[in-house]
Amino acid sequence: MTMSTGGTGEPLLIVGAGGFARETAQLVHAINEVSPAWDLLGHLDDDPAKHGGKVDGVPVLAGTDAVRSFGDARIVVCTGSPRDYASRARIVRRLGLPPDRYATLVHPSACVSRTSSIGPGSVVLAQAVLTAAVTLGAHVSVMPHVTLTHDDEVGDFATLAAGVRLAGGVRVEPGAYLGSGALVRETRVIGYYSLVGMGAVVTRDIPPEQVWAGVPARYVRQATVDHGALS
Structure with missing residues (x-):
């Protein structure tokens, strides 16, 4: 998969497409406005109804298990709410990626x-x-x-x-x-x-x-x- 929002930095995927994930996408844009660092490829979300759409102009590409289809793209998991604040931990454990795959x-x-x-x-x-x-x-x-x-x-x-x-x-x-x-x-x-x-x-x-x-x-x-x- 090669979809991208057009950045020139290191490829980045945001896991999740809810409020926290949308805020993080805007954070990425703010970083790039100062110094281009990230090429935001899009969101990965396990809600099939969101696949192929966009949130705030950023595409929702596929489910979270598709992360391995994006080579060495860096990842940040942006899920969780007071109703289910352990979702981030569950997703990270399920993905089983090494720490250096995750962006800060x-x-x-x-x-x-x-x-x-x-x-x-x-x-x-x-x-x-x-x-x-x-x-x-x-x-x-x-x-x-x-x-x-x-x-x-x-x-x-x-x-x-x-x-x-x-x-x-x-x-x-x-x-x-x-x-x-x-x-x-x-x-x-x-x-x-x-x-x-x-x-x-x-x-x-x-x-x-x-x-x-x-x-x-x-x-x-x-x-x-x-x-x-x-x-």
Whole structure:
């Protein structure tokens, strides 16, 4: 397959064609406007009704299993929502690709300190800030206006929705989802595959696979999430 949006950089495929994937496509365009880096080939999505169409002008080429038809094109998996925030982890495990096949995408307006690091497959959207010695794992989603302060650690497959603020030394374990505008006190731990509601204020550690919400955040229920084997 050779379809392309006409870029001149390294071939890139976005897995997914929903909201996060569309935002990532716009991120790619923003990067290319500064310095051509990516040739965005299109989206791969497992909804057959989308195949052959376009979203925001970018073609939806085929299902995710077609990734091997595109040679050495780089990949970024852009799926997940509060209803199914483990989908990114499941897709990455199913694809079974080596880490160097995954692109790391950072919006030109994001501020990433020289002492911070970002893992393969992670996406950092507009005006996010990583202040000092922040560590993002692989396949992390950082939405617009997120602020991560000194020594924060965000595990693989975690999602930080728009406007999340972490004080210093917070650890977000793999697969956790923090809703829009959530605030987390310094040195707290957000357990793996837990879900923090939008606007919540977290003052205590949150155990794995639980849903917390409110001000201050309190336990709501056990999380129902199909993450399969932990990564």
